[in-house]
Amino acid sequence: MSFGELLRWTFWDVLRTRKVVMMAVLASVGPLFAVVMQLSGDQVNVAGYSFVLQVAVYMFTLVLLSIVFGCSAIAGEVTGRTIPYLVTRPVSRTKILLAKYVSAVIIVSVVSVLACLATAAIFGIGVIGVDRVLKDVWVIPFAAAVYCAVFVALSTLLVRPVLPAVFYTFAIESWVSLIPGDFSKLSILTYVRVLADHEPPEAGAPSGILEMLSNMSPPTITTDQAWTTLSLIAVIALTVGVIAFGRGEYVPNEEAA
Amino acid sequence: MIELRGASRWYGQVIGINDVSCTIGKGITALLGQNGAGKSTLIKLVTGQLRPTTGEVTVEGELPFANPSVQSRLGYCPEGDTFYEDMSGRQFVTLMARMSGVAKHEVRDRVAQAIDLVGMNDRADTRLAGYSKGMRQRIKVAQAIVHDPDTLILDEPLNGLDPVGRRQMGDLLRAFADRGKTVLISSHILHEVEQMTRSILLLHRGRLLAQGDVREIRSLIDRHPHRISITMESPRTIGPKLLALPSVVSLKYDRANASQLELETTDPERFYSEFADIVLQDRANVQTLYSPDNNLEAVFKYLVKG
Incomplete structure (x- = not known):
């Protein structure tokens, strides 16, 4: 079976009705946020767009979609008890894993880019600038490639990887940037932010201890470092995933017992 | 030919099979045992889903674990009846045929033939989600035979089939075995497989209790x-x-x-x-x-x- 056919099947598997509805809901968060800001007249400019992109698209839509599609790559087959059909066929496990990875990256990228474009359209591309939007349009697929690689790898190692993935993205990633020192370098989002290079939100009323903590650890990562680190994370995660899936035994626990 | 030499498989503290040695040749062999006897573990070892903790399992002289060369000659019908529920039976069998290496130009005919053999012509194009237990069993068998494998392994394939379905399945498997193929079929119901074969393997609590002609075992019981x-x-x-x-x-x-x-x-x-x-x-x-x-x-x- 060719890689193209496998990819077509994984696309079919991903684009099932319930998942399409979920994608539409997640993709609409950014534009809805933008509409609310437009209506309230709050930050209707580049800073507003940057804020929505960072909070709603990068930190929410992109990350959640990556968790959903990345974590279900292999673990979904195990919990769905369809894994025997995959691992007893004369198809290379590496090919299966890469097909699932590529389809996840494409879908997460397309949905997140659409969310980004819709947000930009609401703020007005003329106001934001085409270059600014284009930068996001190519950083988003790269970020999707990194997150999906990590979560696909996790799905080859754990039967239920969603909880650790959510914990990492919404607990660790949100807070390490506030811890003084180099802890922020443990977060994928830190490097994605460097690449996306969005302006920080406009200075408003001091937000107290969070702002103070944030100021104690200013970003020191260069764009090159961000590219290299994210590329390395993706390559290492995929390698781990390929090795784990190639050597692992995938039998639902209840069956083994 | 399938060979197990001192094969054991443990799941932590739980035993799957323990020091099993046997040879399974051409024709139908029934793997019998109560629930939890180790039938599914033995089948997973043979189909390359698990590796033995100790000992060795080979299919045609090769280790089956993640081995495409062995898997291309194996047809496997798992016990569970979960599928990609949004697919139709025909789509599912087609996917499995392609994954099993059936050439693109042959796939349509092979799928039609397999579906016909299991008697699912009339319902093959409806969604799997709407299938009854018996229909699911038939489609599972269709996907296992679609690439005409040399060795067919079926884990409890008669579950959920009505008496007519069981007889049809028996005829199908006998015809398959008559073509010089190896068929290993697991069941926990003796009389169900007695009608298909005389060659049995009896597993109990992970150990191979008896192997051979069912009549000899019957006569032992009758004494x-x-x-x-x-x-x-x-x-x-x-x-x-x-x-x-x-x-x-x-x-x-x-x-x-x-x-x-x-x-x-x-x-x-x-x-x-x-x-x-x-x-x-x-x-x-x-x-x-x-x-x-x-x-x-x-x-x-x-x-x-x-």
């Missing part, structure tokens, strides 16, 4: 006193006649149920023949007759004690 329970009108009239038969060892009436008696025989076949004569002579009205020992559980008990 062991068999209990036979009979429900009839006026059992006390016919009881003394039954007790006088040389094949009957003991007889007792059921105090709670006046129409029931239970006896023990050392020669069930002879007893059944003599019993029929007595019933005809006395025009006795027999309502039920069954042997609590004539099942796999009793076979295990006997073999384990024996």
Whole structure:
């Protein structure tokens, strides 16, 4: 079976009705946020767009979609008890894993880019600038490639990887940037932010201890470092995933017992 | 040919199979055992989903784990009946055919043939989510035979099939085996597979308890006193006649149920023949007759004690 056919099947598997509805809901968060800001007249400019992109698209839509599609790559087959059909066929496990990875990256990228474009359209591309939007349009697929690689790898190692993935993205990633020192370098989002290079939100009323903590650890990562680190994370995660899936035994626990 | 040499598989502290050595050749071999005996573990070892903890499992001389060369010659029908539910039966079998290496130009005909063989022509294009248990079993078998494998492994394929379906499945598997293929079929119901094959492997608590011709095992069982329970009108009239038969060892009436008696025989076949004569002579009205020992559980008990 060719890689193209496998990819077509994984696309079919991903684009099932319930998942399409979920994608539409997640993709609409950014534009809805933008509409609310437009209506309230709050930050209707580049800073507003940057804020929505960072909070709603990068930190929410992109990350959640990556968790959903990345974590279900292999673990979904195990919990769905369809894994025997995959691992007893004369198809290379590496090919299966890469097909699932590529389809996840494409879908997460397309949905997140659409969310980004819709947000930009609401703020007005003329106001934001085409270059600014284009930068996001190519950083988003790269970020999707990194997150999906990590979560696909996790799905080859754990039967239920969603909880650790959510914990990492919404607990660790949100807070390490506030811890003084180099802890922020443990977060994928830190490097994605460097690449996306969005302006920080406009200075408003001091937000107290969070702002103070944030100021104690200013970003020191260069764009090159961000590219290299994210590329390395993706390559290492995929390698781990390929090795784990190639050597692992995938039998639902209840069956083994 | 499938070979297990001292194969054991443990799941942490739990035993799957323990030091099993056997050879499974061409034709149909039934893998029998109660739930939890290790049948599915043995099948997962043979199909390359698991590796043995110790010992070795080979299929045609090769290790099956993640080995496409072995897997291209294997057809596997898993026990669970979960699928990609949004697919139709035909789409699912087509996907499995392509994954099993059936060429693109052949796939349509092969899929149609496999679906026809399992008798699913009329429902092949509806969604799997709407399939009954029996239909699911048929589609699972179709996906296992679609690439015409040399070795077919089926984990409890008769579950959920009605008697007609079971007979059709038996015919299909016999025809497959008659073409010189190896078929390994697991079941926990002895009489179900007895109609298909005489060659059996008996697993009990992970160990291989017996291997060989089912008739030899049957004769072993038959030497062991068999209990036979009979429900009839006026059992006390016919009881003394039954007790006088040389094949009957003991007889007792059921105090709670006046129409029931239970006896023990050392020669069930002879007893059944003599019993029929007595019933005809006395025009006795027999309502039920069954042997609590004539099942796999009793076979295990006997073999384990024996």
